[in-house]
Amino acid sequence: MHINDDLRKRIAGEVAKVGWSAFPSIAHKFKVPEQVVVECLPENEVTQVGVGHFAEIMVMIASWGEVLTSVECGSMTLTSSGMFPLGEQKDGKYKFSGGQPYTISGEIFVDQLAAVYFVQRHLEKGLSKSVVFYNHRGERVFLVSLIPNQENGFSEDQVEWYLSLLERISGKSTGCSCCG
Numbered sequence: 001m002h003i004n005d006d007l008r009k010r011i012a013g014e015v016a017k018v019g020w021s022a023f024p025s026i027a028h029k030f031k032v033p034e035q036v037v038v039e040c041l042p043e044n045e046v047t048q049v050g051v052g053h054f055a056e057i058m059v060m061i062a063s064w065g066e067v068l069t070s071v072e073c074g075s076m077t078l079t080s081s082g083m084f085p086l087g088e089q090k091d092g093k094y095k096f097s098g099g100q101p102y103t104i105s106g107e108i109f110v111d112q113l114a115a116v117y118f119v120q121r122h123l124e125k126g127l128s129k130s131v132v133f134y135n136h137r138g139e140r141v142f143l144v145s146l147i148p149n150q151e152n153g154f155s156e157d158q159v160e161w162y163l164s165l166l167e168r169i170s171g172k173s174t175g176c177s178c179c180g
Helices: 005-015 020-030 034-039 051-062 156-170
Strands: 046-049 066-073 076-083 087-090 093-096 107-109 113-123 126-135 140-146
Touching: 005 020, 005 034, 020 034, 020 140, 034 046, 034 113, 034 126, 046 156, 051 087, 051 093, 051 113, 051 156, 113 156, 126 156, 140 156
Parallel strands: none
Antiparallel strands: 046 113, 066 076, 066 140, 087 093, 093 107, 113 126, 126 140
């Protein structure tokens, strides 16, 4: 999404040290869609990939084990942690298989998705690694995040899977998991 450089710098200053929960407020403050806020993150923290990779991304996320899923529903955010379910893409929808052991079910209207971002942030609270999906209006539809363990790190396997998916889709070298 296009915004002028002055506005981009002002938003970038606001997002520099805050987590996801502040993004909607920043978007509201500057009267821009949340996607613009994500695009103002430093280049080393965000990578946009094509929505055409949606099915591959979904299959890979389903293999990562326990993750945090956050779904935007207007004035409410629903959050769930657990295994992300596999699904089937058909007729413009991705329908989750649902049921046990999954904590979410339903469907995603794939034709309404416009952008996918891999976001890796280093904040005071620790690391954050997420895959975020936006619609054509620049509104966050949902995000999937790796869950840190007690030592404020991530499972080495999950980091490796996250980085290899990002590298394969974007063509961007991400380095090894011990450096990620």
